[in-house]
Amino acid sequence: MVDDEKPLAGMIAAYLSREGYQTRLAHTGPDAVAAAQEDAPDVVVLDLGLPGMDGVEVCRRIRTFSDCYIIMVTARTDEVDKLIGLSVGADDYLTKPLSMRELVARVQTVLRRPRTPTGTTPRVEEPARVFGDLRVDVAGREVHVGGVLIDLTPTEFDILATLASRPKLAFSRRQILDEVWGESWVGDDHVVDVHVAHLRHKLGDDSTAPRYVRTVRGVGYRMGLG
Incomplete structure (x- = not known):
């Protein structure tokens, strides 16, 4: 969970933890990139407005080493910001004020997408x-x-x-x-x-x-x- 509003980030992380997810917080752009490199997360919930490096640049950098799901969060509701975020590899977006239930639902939705973990073999071999x-x-x-x-x-x-x-x-x-x-x-x-x-x-x-x-x-x- 990446947001420079520490009370909000902590509340979201606590809510996700109650739903059974392991969470880590970051409050600046550089810290977010470093955390993603260290933890290899399944999902990054990423605020657009961050100190040190904005969410779009964070998304670009994470995409150079990770295919994790990225959900962009923004307080700006104009369509341009949403499209910019998605064009650099974000999978979804939410606008503030956040609904905790909707955020959890979005996390659950992206995690339901089928992915074949490295080193495993699919049960059904589909021809290319x-x-x-x-x-x-x-x-x-x-x-x-x-x-x-x-x-x-x-x-x-x-x-x-x-x-x-x-x-x-x-x-x-x-x-x-x-x-x-x-x-x-x-x-x-x-x-x-x-x-x-x-x-x-x-x-x-x-x-x-x-x-x-x-x-x-x-x-x-x-x-x-x-």
Whole structure:
């Protein structure tokens, strides 16, 4: 839990601890990056306005060494701040004043997303799905383009895997949210567009003539043929 308002951060950490989560506090940007390197957390709840380094830069730096889930928290309600936070790899966002119950629900939602821990073998070995130069290995949670491994955040991978699971289906934003964020998620469904834009950039996909992730006007997204 990263917030420079120490009483608020302590209250949130105590609430999460009562729900069974191990928590650690950080109150500055540099301390947050150091804590994430030391503890390898599953989830970082990250305030946008921090001393020493703002939440966007903290998010960027954590993404260089960790694929943990990042939930951005901001007191600024304009859409620009939310999109900036998500474009650097955040998985979700909340605005202050925080609802403790909603925060716990968001943490539970991201932790329910399927992830294959390092060193374990999935119970069901799914064949990789291939779309031209794009190879999506769902079981191994790896994506290659032209044989090159692409570094995706968990959310970006989950969106791509969802589309690849039924490549002939045009998914609405709401369907993608239900599949990736969970049916209980509440928020702006255009958060999907931000993650898709970031995903396309990493895949080298041109949004005006996409090969891998196509836009279906009036509906949402579907897989391309590559």
